Amino acid sequence: MSDTQHEKPMNDEEIRTDGGTDTGESFRQRVMDNPKPGAIWLTVLVLLIAPELGRFVDWMLALGGGIKFIFDGFVAAPAWIGSNFEDSLGFVAGAFATDITALLMLFVLAALLRGYLPFHPDTRLGLDLSRSRRVWFERGFLTTVFAAVTAVLVFTPLGALLRNEVGFYVGVLDSIGDMQTLISRETIPNHGYQTPAGDWEGTFLGLSPRYAWLTRFLLVWVYAAVFIGWLWQGYNVFREHYRAMDWTPRDDVIDRLRSHSWGVFGIVVVLGFIVLALFAPAIATYPIQENVYQPYAEDSEFKYFNEESGEVEMAHHGDANLDSRSQGEGSGTVSINEYDEYGRYAPLGTTPSGEDMMTHIAYGAQTSLTIAFVSITIAVFLAMLLSLASAFYGGIVDLMTIIGTDTIISIPIFVLVLMMSVVFSQGDVWIAEPMDGGFLLALIYAFAYMPGMWRSIRGPSLQVAQEEWVDAAKSYGQRPLAIMRKHMAPYVMSYLIIYGSLLIGGIIIVTSALSFLGYGVTEPTPEWGRLISDGRNAVATESWHVSTVSGAMIAIVVTGFNALGDGIRDAIDPQAEANATGNAGGGA
């Protein structure tokens, strides 16, 4: 990172004078001094979001739902532990265990949030405590505050009131989320029926379903491209007008990444994958609820032109699916870019059970993305914590980490994942419910891949722990956690991003492999690997598209993530490319 600006001689003229020189200025002040570029950018951003507001709110609600799911799990934990005690030791012990568990959890929360206290409660109370006592005092203080708030919420009507209040706001957001957006099935419908005259009824501008769908599909990509471009523009505006630093080491990394064509290919593929997942409701040819989940529900009925009777009739998706199965010779295969007998257009053909492939691919991307993202986030967090702690403290902490992770590594990763997913899904635990086991799978991946990640960043962690700036921080009494966060984590993080993006490819493949074997994500949640498995018998027939398309998607996305990882690696450390080509993948 040191080549471009390193040892550049300083002279006074070079120092910029357009507001970046005064060191006292805050970001807010710089915005106030020169609001125009920022205001323009923000206005355009709002204009871009406005037509798709419903979709953005939907994403937020989905994210909120995920957080609520985890939160509920934590809230349920004390009562669950308490009930276990109650079964064996009686009511009092159970209640006691519940309270203790709740207090312990609040204490952990307090310990995590203590650093963000804006004042020292002990000085307010006139106590002058030493540093470690102050830390304990503040933890205790925060725990007490949290416990009091919890008690008030649980034992008084205030809790119910608050819940109502939150429910009301969620309801408001829900109704915003239901609002029609520009690029949606409602605005650009692609499902209609042909009149005996041959015209299309119910489709966008009376176009045939093929072109109606294509219009929507293309609009999604244009919108996504413009939006992402505008976010990049926002970064440029910030960099040019509002950032205090003229130059940061990250600028060089970004510049190198931009000129790295393989890396740019990776970025494009990965962004495409993310857009495919996020816009799945708009890209899917039919609503997944009607086509896949509940094909015999009342809503899943549609009109179609029956050629035999020559009349417009009604049919359920479920019945129509039975006639459109792509199972090989003579099964009524609907291949790529074809209509089935019910006038339904299938851009990628149908699955062996007659469902629409495009719908499966788009929602399958959602499944893969969620699993990969959740598992990588957890694995990265754990691996970083363990490697920094073991590098910083060394000795017994290091040894325990090595023993623990080596134990996990010693089991082949696929066997481990297979075993755990069987055990947990047979055990019917509550975490196995979301996404038909997808969330559980994410947790299993985090557990199984974390040791490998830890291994691969162990070297860099040990290296950075030896740097003199870590000693310097110790010499002025910086706390160990702060040293790890400020002086070690940034150096390890870049490696984790690289390994993470390489591992995502592996996770997508393993997920598919599990689905292929009949484990992991089960029906009806769409998953690419299951499509390969379902269609593999018919590869040599006219139904070749089922396995081929899903297989090609996996190959492209995995290659994209690997390209992104390579690009970031070369951008972060230009020398690494020359030195060791196989190094980065070593830990995966």
Place this chain on the structure above:
Amino acid sequence: MSQQLASSDSTTREKREKLVEVRDLKTYYGDSGMFGGPPVKAVDGVSFNVFRGETLGLVGESGCGKTTLGRTLLQLEDATGGEVRYDGTDITELNSDQLYEWRRNAQMVFQDPDSSLNDRMTVGEIIREPLDVYEWETPADRRDRVRELLETVGLRPEHYFRYPHQFSGGQRQRIGIARTLALEPDFMVLDEPVSALDVSVQAEIINLLEDLQEEFGLTYLFIAHDLSVVRHICDRVAVMYLGNIMEIGPTEELFTDPANPYTHSLLSAIPAPDPTDTAERITLHGTPPNPRYPPSGCPFNTRCPARIRPPEYEHLDDEVWQGINTLRDVLLERKRADRSIRERIRERLGRQTRFATVEETYDELFGGLQIPANAESSIEQIVEHASNNDEEAALDVLTEEFGSICESEKPEYHTVSETGRKSFCHRHDGEHRQPSQVLEERY
């Protein structure tokens, strides 16, 4: 030993206040594990004082323990034994809270400006961090203080938002110095602060350090291996060898009239700019001993040019002495080496092992040398013991025949001048000739 040191210090420098008192300080590495073997004795019983406002230089070869000593003084390493008194408090005994409070008094400037600054942080953040740690005043005040510090060390306030990458080595060292000044310490350990810099920049940094000392009344422990820099900046100098201080005293005196044989050899390594200078260089043979297995007696005895010799061998040829010293090293090494069973069997069978035979060693060391008869018979006796794999007996003979007080006893600190300069050598005890005379004669 420590008592004696302390008392002689107080007689000569009563007026001056002691800021740091080090007593019999030991820092050993690697003695915690079960399988570690003997520890590395990086600092092995060191005592000295640092007076308020002075600059104490600490010189010595690489690996002699000077950096470890500096780090131990700041509690970056845990002392194995002894005490470090700062303003009367023993800081090796402080608990973590007290240590945190104490740390703002003493700071360190590191050797490598490339490695001592976290280059993912801006200069402002780097200098501000100590202030943040101690929650100094308000954040706005801290920013002002950083700008002030930048000016103090000769940088500009505008550099607040720059990254270390954008600065040269000298400028980076200035940033490091600004960071150490942030908490207004009294005592600073400068760990080779200029050795990574260009010569022209070295002078600037040295001048800056001198100015700062004057302005803020700082006390420095200046660790260096560049003797000319030490001579320029230091009031007193301590010379270290293998974890021990060999000589300590006022700079000029020590440089012009060294007492300890090690100081002699160190100073003779300074190249003289005078081409007519014919003074013989004292060349030290071999490398410093492994600090895991320091020699018995005086730490310098294996390489000392003025080692006390038994009277009957006083005039033995230098090369023979060198051979004897090497032979002793080899024997010690053989004694330590664990011989595997396999190797013993190979030896029995007359096969080659990774140990050269003693005869080979003998030929290599003494082949072609004129050895007086009495010495020759002793050496042959040694070799015979050794070839029977009885290194113990061989070493006993060697010590009896060629050994002296240098190997058998640890020297004491002898005061060698009125200024309280002390030297760690047996030759000052009055029974032997002074090192300078001996060196004059031998070189």
